[in-house]
Every structure is written in structure tokens, then in C-alpha cells.
Amino acid sequence: MVPRHKHSAVERNRLKRRLREILRQSVLPRLDAAGLALDVVVRARREAYGADFAELERQLIGWAEKRCSRGSSSA
16 A cells, blocks of 8 residues: 555555565565465555665565564464
């Protein structure tokens, strides 16, 4: 989910595309490899509009790594 936060449609779509690509390439494969079957909903914060691709990727991968380590320790 990408709220408007007073940004144009072009900016919102760019952020959505970036988030989808990070999820497709990095996050979902990590979750799948850890054996976690999850539905993932990402809600972009206002700060996400100013973040570059690498920063978004770092934060989402960090979340996925934490989730994977919690999931594997409880199994």
C-alpha cells in the first residue's frame, strides 16, 4: 500500500514498482527458502518517497531476515 502523502501519481507508481521488485527478487525468495508461507502486506511510510532503491531494499531484507530467524527458531 502506498498512501498519497501529497505525492503525484507518478511518484506513487514509482514507489510501488520499487517495492514490488524488491519483494519479488529478495524478500519472497528468502521467506520461501525458510519455509514460511506468509501473506505480506507492505505499507509505505511517508519517508519511503525520499529513500533510494538500496535503502528500501536494505530495510525490507532486514525485515525478512528477522522474520526468517524467528520462524526457524520456533520450528
